[in-house]
Amino acid sequence: MSSLARVEPLVLDGVEITAQRDVVAMKGVLSMRSPSETVTPFLRRVHVAATEAGLKKLTVDMTELRFMNSSSIRSLVDWVEWIRKEPEARQYRLLFVTKPDVTWQQTTMSAIRAFGGEHVSVQNGV
Amino acid sequence: MLDDRHSTSVVVRFSPAWEKIEPLRQYVVASAGGAGEKVAGRVGIVLQELLENAVKYGDAVSHIEVDISISSVRKQAEVRVANRAQMSRIALLRKEYEAIGGSTETANAAFARALQRLQRLPQGSTMLGLARIAMESELTLQINGDQVIMTARIS
Numbered sequence: 001m002s003s004l005a006r007v008e009p010l011v012l013d014g015v016e017i018t019a020q021r022d023v024v025a026m027k028g029v030l031s032m033r034s035p036s037e038t039v040t041p042f043l044r045r046v047h048v049a050a051t052e053a054g055l056k057k058l059t060v061d062m063t064e065l066r067f068m069n070s071s072s073i074r075s076l077v078d079w080v081e082w083i084r085k086e087p088e089a090r091q092y093r094l095l096f097v098t099k100p101d102v103t104w105q106q107t108t109m110s111a112i113r114a115f116g117g118e119h120v121s122v123q124n125g126v
Numbered sequence: 127m128l129d130d131r132h133s134t135s136v137v138v139r140f141s142p143a144w145e146k147i148e149p150l151r152q153y154v155v156a157s158a159g160g161a162g163e164k165v166a167g168r169v170g171i172v173l174q175e176l177l178e179n180a181v182k183y184g185d186a187v188s189h190i191e192v193d194i195s196i197s198s199v200r201k202q203a204e205v206r207v208a209n210r211a212q213m214s215r216i217a218l219l220r221k222e223y224e225a226i227g228g229s230t231e232t233a234n235a236a237f238a239r240a241l242q243r244l245q246r247l248p249q250g251s252t253m254l255g256l257a258r259i260a261m262e263s264e265l266t267l268q269i270n271g272d273q274v275i276m277t278a279r280i281s
Contacts, residue, residue, distance in 0.1 A: 014148070031151075031174065033144045033182075067151070069174055070254035077244050103167025107261055111234070115241045 003053035010042040015065075019046050022058050026065040030072040039075045047082050051090045058092055062109075063099045063125045073108060080116045093118070097125040134160070136194040142181045142209070147174060150192070160198030165280055168262040169196065169203045172278040175255040176207040183219070185210035185272070201281065205263075208275040216269060222253065223267045226260045233260035 004019035015028035017039070024046055030039065050058050083091050094116065098105040113122045134157055140146055151174050158166035173194070180190045188210040196203040211219065226236045237257035247253065259265050263278035 029148065031148050033178075067170065067174070069178060070258050071178075073241075073254055073258075074244055077241055081245055101163055103164055103262070104171050107171075108258070111237050111241060111261075114238060 003055055004046060004049050007042075007045050007049050010038065012038060017042060019049070022050075022055055023061055024058065025061040028064070029066050030068040032069075033071065035072045035075050039072060040078055043075055043079045044082070047079060050092055051086060054090075055092045057095055059095045059097060061097045061125070062105060063097055065105075066102070067104060068108065073112070076112055077115065080112075080119055083119050091119065094120050096120065096122045098122055099126075100124045132199045133195045133197040134158075135196075136192070138192040139189050140192070142184055142186060142188075142190055144178075144181055147177045147181065150177070154194055157194075158196045158203060161196050161201050161203055165196070165201055165203055168280045169194070169205060171262050172205050172259050172280060173207075175259045176205060176276055176278065179255050179276075180207055180209040180274075183211055183215040184274075185212065203280040204277065205280070206275065206277045208273065210272045211274045213272055216272065216274070219256075219267070219274065220269065222256045223265075226257055226265070230261065233257055233265075237261055 003022055004024070005021070007019040009016060009018040012032065015026070015030050017024065017026050032038065046058075080094070083094070096109055096112070098109050100106070109122045113120050136154055136157060138150060151170050154173055155166050155170040158169045173192075177190065177192070184190065190207060190209040193206040194203065226233050237254065240254045240257050243253070256265070259276075259278055263280045266277045268275040268277075
């Protein structure tokens with residue numbers, strides 16, 4: 001079984017997040033009022049699976065994520081903090097793949113990259 | 127609002143309900159397409175965050191008034207959201223607004239600071255919204271009693 005395959009997809013109204021091998025794919029719109037009740041626990045399960053599998057890099061494909069509100073940004077920040085709190089040997093890097101013509105991805109993910117330091121990189125996809 | 131013969135205006139008055147935000151954002155972003163992808167994208171971010179603030183921290187029964195004008199010729203837009211805020215929220219709102227400063231650079235710095243302090247806030251609270259709006263627009267805040275008017279100019 002691949003690294004993240006045992007993490008069940010998160011399917012909610014308007015958004016789907018799946019985890020396969022070493023890729024998390026986000027599709028749709030993340031604009032719920034309380035992502036801390038759904039998205040954050042899902043990302044926590046991904047994080048636990050990633051550390052148990054000893055991943056060193058995890059790709060987060062956001063190219064089909066049309067929007068993310070500020071409450072959901074917090075879920076990403078929490079994720080970075082969990083990685084930071086792990087012992088160095090269990091830490092891994094998040095590679096966010098974004099779409100160059102999506103305004104919010106360019107501004108918001110640039111700030112997340114600055115916040116995340118060595119644990120976060122951002123790359124434009126197609 | 128923008129004074130332009132070729133501008134599109136959207137005026138909405140609605141009761142504060144979270145589920146009404148996303149359909150309105152989608153409609154407005156589609157309407158803003160003529161001003162270019164960048165402006166339309168910024169309108170979407172700004173509108174979403176302004177409305178989330180209004181629903182989260184506003185009076186639960188008073189209507190939220192939204193005025194949006196989009197100029198496809200000048201590639202500009204203006205988003206104005208007016209509502210009644212909870213009185214306990216007013217001082218915090220003013221403080222957050224002052225922390226943002228008056229430029230994109232200070233807004234970027236405010237957003238970075240807001241990211242840093244997230245871990246000290248309880249779950250569900252982010253305080254990111256205003257800084258995010260200011261990163262994408264020129265934001266002004268007017269407070270008159272419990273009436274709050276936020277205007278974001280986008281270009």
